[in-house]
Amino acid sequence: MVDKKLVEEITSREVDFAQWYTDVVKKAQLMDYSSIKGCMIFKPRGYAIWENIQKSLDARFKETGVENVYLPMFIPESLLQKEKDHVEGFAPEAAWVTYGGNDELVERLAVRPTSETLFCDLYSNIIHSYRDLPKLYNQWCSVVRWEKTTRPFLRSSEFLWQEGHTAHATAEDAEERTIMMLNLYADFCEQELAIPMIKGKKTDKEKFAGAESTYTIEAMMHDGKALQSGTSHNFGDGFARAFDITYSDKNNELCYVYQTSWGMSTRLIGALIMVHGDDSGLVLPPRIAPVQLMVVPIGQRKEGVMEGCQKLYDSFCDAGVKSVLEDSDKSPGWKFAESEIRGIPLRAELGPKDLAAGQCVLVRRDTREKIPVSIDGAADKAKELLVQIQHDMLERAREFLNTHIYDAYDYEEFKATIENKPGFVRAMWCGNEECENTIKEDTTATSRCMPFEQERIAESCICCGKPAKKLVLWGKAY
């Protein structure tokens, strides 16, 4: 029996989703608050998830020719100011270094909130000829954006991310790379995190400071809210003109480069929690779980039990299943609860009766289904189940997403749906920022994106009634 006391310390999702989230983060020991305002501590279990995300994403990047680099964490104020929209977007939330040791600096330095300006500075120095293109650089680092309110993984003054920055000879090449990375992000989230994404383009109001266009992948959390999970920006030649990044083409004519940038962050861990978690804690997809299986001995002082568990554990490890053997002196009930809180995809239970029958019991975290299996066949079955769990988790998340998107045809219906039904609303839009502002004021919902899969579900804007230009996905967002 699962130890109820441990689990009861987690607030129910239905009672208070925000509190449930905080409880899970804390009980699963993913993160801790630090004594520095707005900054978080990634504990081993949280950081291990990030390491798995990094490893998988990094390999995918490299397959497309991306190379990793590392640029300074400081940006001189004058450099940040070179692109007008960009500085307006980021300077107000920058942390500023003004002293080096005991000396006041001549020019203050921003701790990077993002590194477009540094990459532009580098590219202006190293790009000369069409032979130097494309440049496909990425860096893994932490960035700082001074935040007033913070939430673990979702919003903090410092967070970890990757930022890709590319330079191309033509506008077409830049657009192709922007879309390629957005698709790579969406594939990664579906295949590794079991989170289905809606791909689309941001409206001008929501796009990145300095970008020509911003593409986004949006995920739906269990409370129906949207989480922007990754963005890919096409800068056109805007930054190139501001930073004078030119190359000689084959005819020896001087041209501006076209640029992109794209990023995903530790927010993804927040998405994992809020898409898959339940009232017992975390539920991790097997492909991203640092531990895939916990072996729990039942009556571990009984003859043969520990030996049996050790053999079982060895067979899982040999089969490539990332396993732990929980042989502490805690009760089995405590261990069951612990494996559930941590979201370990499978549990293997073995007691004297199982031993006598030559079997053990595999327990799925996602469905809690108990599957008796012969000890000899346990490792193969576990591998099969991990694949099944990964598949089922994606399908359940997809089902949830699909059944929580509503179409709205008039504004009263739109407002009522946003108000009363957790999820997204699809509605037509005239293209004017004023309507986005009105909708936000009336409902707190924002335009999440103009989905790639456009449909013309009505002829007029949901807000102003003028002729509609685009289908927009609306939702309340984290």
Next chain:
Amino acid sequence: MVDKKLVEEITSREVDFAQWYTDVVKKAQLMDYSSIKGCMIFKPRGYAIWENIQKSLDARFKETGVENVYLPMFIPESLLQKEKDHVEGFAPEAAWVTYGGNDELVERLAVRPTSETLFCDLYSNIIHSYRDLPKLYNQWCSVVRWEKTTRPFLRSSEFLWQEGHTAHATAEDAEERTIMMLNLYADFCEQELAIPMIKGKKTDKEKFAGAESTYTIEAMMHDGKALQSGTSHNFGDGFARAFDITYSDKNNELCYVYQTSWGMSTRLIGALIMVHGDDSGLVLPPRIAPVQLMVVPIGQRKEGVMEGCQKLYDSFCDAGVKSVLEDSDKSPGWKFAESEIRGIPLRAELGPKDLAAGQCVLVRRDTREKIPVSIDGAADKAKELLVQIQHDMLERAREFLNTHIYDAYDYEEFKATIENKPGFVRAMWCGNEECENTIKEDTTATSRCMPFEQERIAESCICCGKPAKKLVLWGKAY
């Protein structure tokens, strides 16, 4: 024939070692200067070496039970001040954040120069019982120390490193971990970087700010200078007392924990260059080289050459040799020079004559030996040669180290040796800091360490003549 023009752009090691170093860093495209004073840009070829170092070290750490975490990059001034020696050591070179957005901060924040204080703050919150010990945490991050003078990889205001921080129940456990990590570092450097290390203890003058004892591994560069390559510190319970980190032992008595920290950084890339490099550029040990073999077609427009090179390249890849096929329109001579500058351990040359003879030529970067080998057997031979090169590089470096350590028995001899012979000098020391200061003033040499392998080569201190306590290794250092 190697294209001489490219190679000639590198200053000879014997003419000007410092300039040679800078030339290699630049020509091998490892690093670039940034527009931020004292900060460097890790270019793809430099960063790829760091990624390999990280991967290998991280796996070794984890085998000893270490877990990765990530702590904030900011340290409030009051936290940095909690341990007296520590703040004196690091505050003068800290970068200070004083503004968050438009608001002046109530308390200024140091960008971490090292994270002892943050880990102590965390440990004081999460350690309660002997069951919570040991804590074996590590983090990979960048740190900032405001430097007046900088050199690529060796000294810069921001650098990349790992910092391990552990907490233990007893002084013995802490000492054991301190030594374990030093040995791990030395093994890693020998086996992966092919750099032999001298292990020893730092004198009090040279130890880390706040440590009870500091252990070090010291490497000898080609110019005879020492590079401190990794350090491991035993803090005793000093930090625990300053930060009040206590636990209840089995008898329910409150005790202070004992702590260690240990770090290695991107300096190691500097060591790789200065130990193995030659007048043609970098020479990378196969186990750490991002590219292990370059296939160079000779007369690539001749019939069958490109097909043959492609087949050869595929066979290397299939055998797990990290290879590139250099099929650009540059001349073979340029490609030979390029493979040498980049320090790629092996080159495979294939031209029409080779093709007719069913062979190719493998060329070792370290010895330049040319080894004709049948095309079918090339991949196996390459794998064998990579092992051989790794072995030979370590042995050559060990031979260089061993033949450049001199014993000194009187002070005039000591000074003459330090002055005239590149390398280290072993000499006895009385234990007083005054003699270290005198020696530094007279020769610019410092005590590198008191080697673990102690010998009593004389009875009196090399400097003051008083009774000797320790054998010390002296050298000029980076």
